Amino acid sequence: MQYEVVIGLEIHAQLKTETKIFCGCKTSFGDTANSHGCPVCLGLPGALPVMNRQAVEMAVLAGLATDCEIRDKSIFARKNYFYPDLPKGYQISQYDQPICEGGHLDIEVDGQTKRLGVTRIHLEEDAGKLVHDQDIDSLFDVNRCGTPLIEIVSEPDMRSPQEAYAYLTKMKKILQYIDVSDCNMEEGSLRCDANISLRPFGQVKLGTKRELKNMNSFSNVVKALEYEIEVQREILDSGGKIIQETLLWDANKNCTSSMRTKEDAHDYRYFPDPDLVPLMVPDSKIEEVRASMPELPVAKEIRFAKEYNLDNEAVMILTDSIALADYFEAVAKGCGDVKMASNWVMSDVLRILKEKQCKITDLKITAKRLSDLLALIKSDKISASAGKKVFNAIEEQDKEPSVLVDELGLAQVSDTGALEAVMVKIFADNPSEVERFKGGDKKLTAFFVGQAMKATQGKANPKEINVIIGKLLG
Amino acid sequence: MSFFDTSVAEIVKAVQSGTVTAAELVEKSLAAIAEKNEEINAFITVCSDEARARAKEIDALSAEQKSTMVLCGIPIAVKDNISTKGIQTTSGSKILKGYTPPYDADSVERIIAAGAIIVGKTNLDEFAMGSSNENSAYGIVRNPRNTNAVPGGSSGGSAAAVAADMVPLALGSDTGGSIRQPASHCGIVGIKPTYGMVSRYGLIAYASSLDQIGPMGNSVEDCALLLSVIAGDDRRDSTNARKTYSNDAFSSVKGKKIGLPAEYFGEGLTDEVRAIIDEKKAKLVEAGAELVTVHLPHVSHAIATYYVIATAEASSNLSRFDGVKFGHRAEGTTSLIDMYKKTRAEGFGEEVKKRIMLGTYVLSSGYYDAYYLKAAQVRTLITQDFENAFKECNLILSPVTPAPAFMIGEKTSDPIQMYLTDIYTVSANLAGIPGISVPAGEVNGLPVGAQLMAPKWGEKGMLDAAKIIS
Numbered sequence A: 001m002q003y004e005v006v007i008g009l010e011i012h013a014q015l016k017t018e019t020k021i022f023c024g025c026k027t028s029f030g031d032t033a034n035s036h037g038c039p040v041c042l043g044l045p046g047a048l049p050v051m052n053r054q055a056v057e058m059a060v061l062a063g064l065a066t067d068c069e070i071r072d073k074s075i076f077a078r079k080n081y082f083y084p085d086l087p088k089g090y091q092i093s094q095y096d097q098p099i100c101e102g103g104h105l106d107i108e109v110d111g112q113t114k115r116l117g118v119t120r121i122h123l124e125e126d127a128g129k130l131v132h133d134q135d136i137d138s139l140f141d142v143n144r145c146g147t148p149l150i151e152i153v154s155e156p157d158m159r160s161p162q163e164a165y166a167y168l169t170k171m172k173k174i175l176q177y178i179d180v181s182d183c184n185m186e187e188g189s190l191r192c193d194a195n196i197s198l199r200p201f202g203q204v205k206l207g208t209k210r211e212l213k214n215m216n217s218f219s220n221v222v223k224a225l226e227y228e229i230e231v232q233r234e235i236l237d238s239g240g241k242i243i244q245e246t247l248l249w250d251a252n253k254n255c256t257s258s259m260r261t262k263e264d265a266h267d268y269r270y271f272p273d274p275d276l277v278p279l280m281v282p283d284s285k286i287e288e289v290r291a292s293m294p295e296l297p298v299a300k301e302i303r304f305a306k307e308y309n310l311d312n313e314a315v316m317i318l319t320d321s322i323a324l325a326d327y328f329e330a331v332a333k334g335c336g337d338v339k340m341a342s343n344w345v346m347s348d349v350l351r352i353l354k355e356k357q358c359k360i361t362d363l364k365i366t367a368k369r370l371s372d373l374l375a376l377i378k379s380d381k382i383s384a385s386a387g388k389k390v391f392n393a394i395e396e397q398d399k400e401p402s403v404l405v406d407e408l409g410l411a412q413v414s415d416t417g418a419l420e421a422v423m424v425k426i427f428a429d430n431p432s433e434v435e436r437f438k439g440g441d442k443k444l445t446a447f448f449v450g451q452a453m454k455a456t457q458g459k460a461n462p463k464e465i466n467v468i469i470g471k472l473l474g
Numbered sequence B: 001m002s003f004f005d006t007s008v009a010e011i012v013k014a015v016q017s018g019t020v021t022a023a024e025l026v027e028k029s030l031a032a033i034a035e036k037n038e039e040i041n042a043f044i045t046v047c048s049d050e051a052r053a054r055a056k057e058i059d060a061l062s063a064e065q066k067s068t069m070v071l072c073g074i075p076i077a078v079k080d081n082i083s084t085k086g087i088q089t090t091s092g093s094k095i096l097k098g099y100t101p102p103y104d105a106d107s108v109e110r111i112i113a114a115g116a117i118i119v120g121k122t123n124l125d126e127f128a129m130g131s132s133n134e135n136s137a138y139g140i141v142r143n144p145r146n147t148n149a150v151p152g153g154s155s156g157g158s159a160a161a162v163a164a165d166m167v168p169l170a171l172g173s174d175t176g177g178s179i180r181q182p183a184s185h186c187g188i189v190g191i192k193p194t195y196g197m198v199s200r201y202g203l204i205a206y207a208s209s210l211d212q213i214g215p216m217g218n219s220v221e222d223c224a225l226l227l228s229v230i231a232g233d234d235r236r237d238s239t240n241a242r243k244t245y246s247n248d249a250f251s252s253v254k255g256k257k258i259g260l261p262a263e264y265f266g267e268g269l270t271d272e273v274r275a276i277i278d279e280k281k282a283k284l285v286e287a288g289a290e291l292v293t294v295h296l297p298h299v300s301h302a303i304a305t306y307y308v309i310a311t312a313e314a315s316s317n318l319s320r321f322d323g324v325k326f327g328h329r330a331e332g333t334t335s336l337i338d339m340y341k342k343t344r345a346e347g348f349g350e351e352v353k354k355r356i357m358l359g360t361y362v363l364s365s366g367y368y369d370a371y372y373l374k375a376a377q378v379r380t381l382i383t384q385d386f387e388n389a390f391k392e393c394n395l396i397l398s399p400v401t402p403a404p405a406f407m408i409g410e411k412t413s414d415p416i417q418m419y420l421t422d423i424y425t426v427s428a429n430l431a432g433i434p435g436i437s438v439p440a441g442e443v444n445g446l447p448v449g450a451q452l453m454a455p456k457w458g459e460k461g462m463l464d465a466a467k468i469i470s
Helices: A053-065 A161-177 A218-237 A283-291 A297-308 A312-318 A322-335 A338-356 A367-378 A384-397 A401-407 A416-429 A431-438 A444-455 A462-473 B008-017 B022-040 B048-059 B063-067 B106-113 B156-163 B180-186 B220-230 B271-286 B299-320 B336-347 B350-363 B369-392 B415-420 B426-431 B459-469
Strands: A003-014 A076-080 A090-094 A100-109 A112-125 A129-131 A139-141 A148-154 A190-200 A210-215 A245-250 A255-261 B043-046 B075-079 B117-122 B169-174 B189-192 B212-217 B257-261 B290-294 B395-399 B435-443 B446-453
Touching: A003 A161, A003 A218, A053 A100, A053 A112, A053 A148, A053 A161, A053 A283, A076 B299, A090 A112, A100 A161, A112 A161, A161 A190, A161 A218, A161 A297, A190 A218, A210 A218, A218 A245, A218 A255, A297 A312, A297 A322, A312 A322, A312 A338, A322 A338, A322 A367, A338 A367, A338 A384, A367 A384, A367 A401, A384 A401, A416 A431, A416 A444, A416 A462, A431 A444, A431 A462, A444 A462, B008 B022, B008 B063, B008 B220, B022 B043, B022 B048, B022 B075, B022 B117, B022 B156, B043 B156, B048 B117, B075 B106, B075 B156, B106 B117, B106 B169, B106 B220, B117 B156, B156 B169, B156 B180, B156 B212, B169 B180, B169 B189, B169 B220, B180 B189, B180 B435, B180 B446, B189 B220, B189 B459, B212 B220, B220 B435, B220 B459, B257 B271, B257 B369, B271 B290, B271 B395, B271 B435, B271 B446, B271 B459, B290 B369, B299 B350, B299 B369, B299 B415, B299 B426, B350 B369, B369 B395, B369 B426, B395 B459, B435 B459, B446 B459
Parallel strands: A210 A245, B075 B117, B075 B169, B257 B290, B257 B395
Antiparallel strands: A003 A148, A003 A190, A076 A090, A100 A112, A112 A148, A129 A139, A190 A210, A245 A255, B043 B117, B169 B212, B189 B212, B189 B435, B395 B446, B435 B446
8 A cells, every 4th residue: 555654853952052051051062071061950959950041142143044934932841850860850841832833944945845744843952861771880970961952843844864863964954053052963963853654645634653762863764664664554454453552763783673662652741841931032032033034045045046047956055154164155256256165165176174173263274264266367477276275285284275385386377488489499399280280180189288288397388389380380 | 044045246345345355255156055045956067176276267356357257256056058168068968068168158258257156057957948947867856935846947957046046047948938937936036038138159959939048036137137148249249239238227117008918817727826916016006117918919929929939949050969078878889870869869869869859850941830930920929919009108017927836846747837838927928028037926825926918128127017016
């Protein structure tokens, strides 16, 4: 039987705030274990949470970027359960009155735009980290306790793992654009759970869903969903019933295992946290946050395609991050040649970023230097191949392009008199080729240019040489 | 002659002027504790060394420095659910035996800065859950006025410490009457401030939306002074209202309307207590106040509402006592779940377990709407009852308890009877308004208090009237 696949996603993104959501401890990742703790995030008796303003602003920004309604009053609730990584025995989260609701996100599927619903975005605190690699005991690290998270819940609007992938990619791009999260799945600053069910085509009622957890990359989300679709299809085809269940994806074995069934699902006993007053976000605050919103990915993509006449692939590569897009725009404007700028950024700049594993802002070849370099090439001061040498030299030596052109002696010889002398000597040394050229074998132009390059160590301007050949032998 | 026979303000003046030293006051307090605490059991921890060291520091201060300290040299007792840096804080529970907080509660920071000297941590019903101080893991507290009687609870240790002249002042906490009821039973003054006036930072939570720290002392003046010290802005408590209390001179109650809730003078109130409250009515009228009858139609549901909300919050607040990071951990356990279960089974007393179970139940899926949500709605109605009543009057006068202190063991087998002793006090917590208990008379040698309640932030007017009836 043919089934329609129904997928909804829950994304947890760590916010890039300076300090934790309810206390003044730092949020830095990778620091010495238990170096960022205090009575509040350790859940000591009598300690009380205080809301972090920056976390609220980031949640509002995420809500606005996904066209959510921002609640003027939202409520924090306690989610009660026991676990050693949860010092208070409850997680402070939001339940029936989250800060953002009813947004959407557009993705491209087979050239068509599809609108996916964002049910809600709410604020909550992260738990601590447990390390289980000891002989008997487990170790606890408080550093992550109280790191602010936003949980972004989608509507069950996705109909294939590919749509889920597109949604994730898009959401990540937005969160990075608005600079609220690093979205690094390996470091755990972005986590994704998926709810998936199947139903016969045409059926309105949703099938029983199962939840997939523990996917550590977007491609693993796709793999896990594809795997689960087959599992559910087999169960349904053989007349079985899907039982609501939470499953863990094993990326090494490429399969899932059961974490818990509905019977042993927690009763979290949510209730409003009496330690926190309702969170009020007045319109003036929303407008203040809206004013700080950068150009969002979709707007930038459309503008790049139109303004720079770039194909879709180039648009997607160049708008991957705001930093790269800004870099490209500065180079294009600086050198006045969009085509040249996009080619160099997409090939050489991306190559060097990959090699150095650094941020674009850390490159020695700044947008200004690259546009200066490209201007040198465009004005025939240096050849394109000399340009590549200068490019690498800038990154190695941290010097201006013009300085390196001189130091490396790469200035192109365009002096007609000097080049004519060189050519006269080449013609004298190669009389038979000259004869054949005069006899109509114009392909020998390349031979003469090659000889000229050899004689000038690559510095001759090929255009000039062509002119001279035509003049002397034509 | 006792130093504590006079007002705290007078003692402070004596310390500031050098006629008495902080060291002398601390020795006097420690001597009284040494003499009486074995029987009364008001203190769980006596911190003699710390108190003596602090007294030395204070005595070494210049006259100018002392002059800014409104509690300069005053020995004070702190209820053991209020965190004190470096001093064991048990909340009356075995599960926190040996737990030493790395930080001071806001109110503790404030009393220390004002020159008070903490001589010890007082006994209480475990996690402030109780009305008789019979629920402490550190033994029952006896009423100094009759050692066979309970001192009331949960701030029974603080009340007994003041009543037995061990200290002139103490900090208590009040969730449903836990300052006012023991104050009444021990014959002292106790104030439950408006919710949000005193920071809860460092108070080990029982029911966060009801808990409030407040002063306990021998007189309205002493309590007003302590209230002015502990009230104020604290950004570490989101429910703190950032209000201060200024200890101004008392004003007249002339022309003030004193409301008498019809619901509080009906069935259940003993004739003896009723007679004592009647005397206080007369005193207020004598001072120029006017009596009016008011109605609080929903307060008959106050006890039920209180026990749903308080236990719900408590069930969550007490989840952190899991044996993982601090306090008691059961030994010889076989798994994480086993460790949780045994730790909590061993660490918590019966009353606490009962309330955790009740609170867990009322928050459970399928029961939330019928219990917690309904209780929250009734709470709103009770709050509105008081708002409406305060349109008719400036203050409300009522009993604190239906009867004086009962005998130890008398009500332990009847929890409903025990819970009903809070019938006149819980509503102030539900409504977030202030209340004070003032000694008003005696029944069979046991003290009985009168209660005044005021609208939110109406402490000043409340204390003016309290001064009249005290």
